Amino acid sequence: MARRPRLASARSRRRASSRRPAPPGAAFVWVPGHWHWNGDRYLWIRGHYVRRHPGWHHWRNGHWTLIDGAWRWVPGGWY
Known part of the structure; x- marks a missing residue:
């Protein structure tokens, strides 16, 4: 049987959530936590x-x- 990833408690998720700040420029993409x-x-x-x-969209x-x-x-990345 496949093991599922452990989930954090609701309290931990609330503590870890954060607001997205303004981007430092038009050439930046937000990577979520x-x-x-x-x-x-x-x-x-x-x-x-x-x-x-450049070249990765x-x-x-x-x-x-x-x-x-x-x-x-699977880590995020450009493609």
Whole structure:
């Protein structure tokens, strides 16, 4: 049976949520925050802006996916 990622409590999610600040310029894309498993516990990685790369037009947000029967985090990236 595939293991599902552990979810943070509602209290933790409220504490970790943050407002998106204004972008530093038109060439930036917002990357939302997410929970990261460090091998011992989940840590909140805050959202932040990344500069658009020439020739790369779309940012795909990181997401959990089922691979070979186990849940894995797929980091975000340009494509």
